[in-house]
Amino acid sequence: MDDETAPQKGTVTQRAIERIKAMIGEGRLEPGQRLPTERDLAAQLGISRSSMREAIRALTVLGVLEARHGSGIYVTQLEAGDLLETFGVVADLSRGPRLVELLEIRRILESTATALAAARITGDQLAEVEKHLAAMNATDDPEEILAHDLAFHRVIATAAGNETMAAILEGLSSRTFRARVWRGYQEEGAFARTRREHAAIHRALAAHDPEAARAAAAAHVGEVEMWLRAQLGP
Amino acid sequence: MDDETAPQKGTVTQRAIERIKAMIGEGRLEPGQRLPTERDLAAQLGISRSSMREAIRALTVLGVLEARHGSGIYVTQLEAGDLLETFGVVADLSRGPRLVELLEIRRILESTATALAAARITGDQLAEVEKHLAAMNATDDPEEILAHDLAFHRVIATAAGNETMAAILEGLSSRTFRARVWRGYQEEGAFARTRREHAAIHRALAAHDPEAARAAAAAHVGEVEMWLRAQLGP
DNA sequence: CCAGCAGGGTGGTCGGACCACTATGCGTCC
DNA sequence: GGACGCATAGTGGTCCGACCACCCTGCTGG
Numbered sequence: 001m002d003d004e005t006a007p008q009k010g011t012v013t014q015r016a017i018e019r020i021k022a023m024i025g026e027g028r029l030e031p032g033q034r035l036p037t038e039r040d041l042a043a044q045l046g047i048s049r050s051s052m053r054e055a056i057r058a059l060t061v062l063g064v065l066e067a068r069h070g071s072g073i074y075v076t077q078l079e080a081g082d083l084l085e086t087f088g089v090v091a092d093l094s095r096g097p098r099l100v101e102l103l104e105i106r107r108i109l110e111s112t113a114t115a116l117a118a119a120r121i122t123g124d125q126l127a128e129v130e131k132h133l134a135a136m137n138a139t140d141d142p143e144e145i146l147a148h149d150l151a152f153h154r155v156i157a158t159a160a161g162n163e164t165m166a167a168i169l170e171g172l173s174s175r176t177f178r179a180r181v182w183r184g185y186q187e188e189g190a191f192a193r194t195r196r197e198h199a200a201i202h203r204a205l206a207a208h209d210p211e212a213a214r215a216a217a218a219a220h221v222g223e224v225e226m227w228l229r230a231q232l233g234p
Numbered sequence: 235m236d237d238e239t240a241p242q243k244g245t246v247t248q249r250a251i252e253r254i255k256a257m258i259g260e261g262r263l264e265p266g267q268r269l270p271t272e273r274d275l276a277a278q279l280g281i282s283r284s285s286m287r288e289a290i291r292a293l294t295v296l297g298v299l300e301a302r303h304g305s306g307i308y309v310t311q312l313e314a315g316d317l318l319e320t321f322g323v324v325a326d327l328s329r330g331p332r333l334v335e336l337l338e339i340r341r342i343l344e345s346t347a348t349a350l351a352a353a354r355i356t357g358d359q360l361a362e363v364e365k366h367l368a369a370m371n372a373t374d375d376p377e378e379i380l381a382h383d384l385a386f387h388r389v390i391a392t393a394a395g396n397e398t399m400a401a402i403l404e405g406l407s408s409r410t411f412r413a414r415v416w417r418g419y420q421e422e423g424a425f426a427r428t429r430r431e432h433a434a435i436h437r438a439l440a441a442h443d444p445e446a447a448r449a450a451a452a453a454h455v456g457e458v459e460m461w462l463r464a465q466l467g468p
Numbered sequence: 469c470c471a472g473c474a475g476g477g478t479g480g481t482c483g484g485a486c487c488a489c490t491a492t493g494c495g496t497c498c
Numbered sequence: 499g500g501a502c503g504c505a506t507a508g509t510g511g512t513c514c515g516a517c518c519a520c521c522c523t524g525c526t527g528g
Binding site: 060061086094 | 292
């Protein structure tokens with residue numbers, strides 16, 4: 001009826017992945033909607049349940065589908081966070097020169113995001129920034145500092161009003177990534193400098209000064225970037 | 235011996251994914267190296283081959299592993315291109331306001347990349363840019379124009395010297411993404427304007443003028459961004 | 469009226485079988 | 499002796515059928 005007898009390109013699993021992606025792309029599957037059961041889907045595409053499961057698993061790790069045990073398979077909201085979660089994998093598996101490249105990208109995006117945030121940030125958001133800033137300065141526990149550091153930048157990225165950019169920056173600041181790079185950096189007594197830089201960023205945000213915010217954020221990330229570049233050098 | 239009897243968190247497949255990712259992260263699996271067979275891997279982790287296959291499939295779509303039928307499973311070179319291929323999926327499945335967000339990110343990255351390229355581009359690379367520019371102006375076939383347009387920007391991104399950024403821009407300019415957005419834009423007789431903008435970018439590159447290049451690239455992407463924003467508006 | 473339980477339906481896992489493809493080595497033929 | 503070609507073992511790819519773990523609904527009983 002509708003099995004189309006496709007031209008047999010690639011593996012059946014790959015074809016199944018494309019078919020489902022196409023269904024979503026064409027709007028035949030709406031975000032949040034529930035898909036037919038694995039068994040039905042397999043039957044519809046004329047493949048085995050095993051192959052269909054692999055296709056579903058693939059789309060699951062991409063953040064497109066979500067499988068709920070005992071309930072069914074659903075299309076995610078297809079929001080930036082869902083789809084860009086895999087961005088963290090890149091950061092986690094990168095080393096050497098590519099870490100510098102990732103930091104360079106983060107510097108570019110973070111400085112722009114901070115500039116946008118300076119223009120758009122609300123009072124509530126600014127208060128939250130201050131909360132994390134204070135918490136960061138009130139403790140010496142590296143774990144806690146790192147957590148508030150991440151939150152500090154996340155609030156700023158959100159305030160910039162570009163959810164996609166916030167999600168990418170989230171990936172570029174993933175826990176393991178930060179742990180690997182920041183640890184060595186902070187061990188060199190960079191606490192004081194970091195606090196100064198965070199304060200400068202906050203000052204620019206409070207003053208709603210985009211250019212100052214851009215410069216402060218670029219300098220903040222740039223410091224780490226330079227340090228890492230030196231580490232990898234001779 | 236080494237099955238560890240893990241604390242049973244999450245699905246078996248999910249744990250297998252993490253285990254393999256960890257092996258690579260710890261350096262126990264080098265890029266290009268061949269993994270044990272599916273059957274052996276499944277036995278090592280004490281799971282069925284089906285579950286192991288799902289884990290492998292997941293890491294395959296993430297660009298971490300590569301399965302060659304009849305030969306074996308290999309770790310990819312873990313280069314930016316391998317890992318960021320999935321970025322195209324985001325672009326393909328995004329619509330509405332998120333398309334604008336993606337274009338905004340592209341504008342930020344592309345303008346910076348073009349500025350860097352202006353400072354670093356070699357004679358050979360500049361010649362290639364000119365080749366695609368000429369080819370773009372010599373035809374009226376939209377397909378061919380699109381192909382050379384993509385190549386034009388790819389050469390520039392490569393010349394910027396940040397492979398990761400080039401890979402991200404590649405994803406943000408994926409064929410289907412461009413087709414969806416550019417088509418409507420070009421239909422409004424924007425050919426002439428596009429050619430003028432491309433010429434301006436090339437002029438700045440040839441003059442090795444980063445600031446001019448940044449401005450030209452930002453304007454180029456910004457034009458489309460503005461158009462799309464207007465389309466989605468009222 | 470509500471709480472608790474039982475059933476059906478769903479994804480998750482398993483084991484085994486067979487197919488399709490690749491690579492290797494041995495034998496044959498020039 | 500060397501090059502070619504074929505047989506073969508080993509690998510990923512696909513399929514099947516069964517069972518388990520979990521969620522949800524509806525019925526039952528208080």
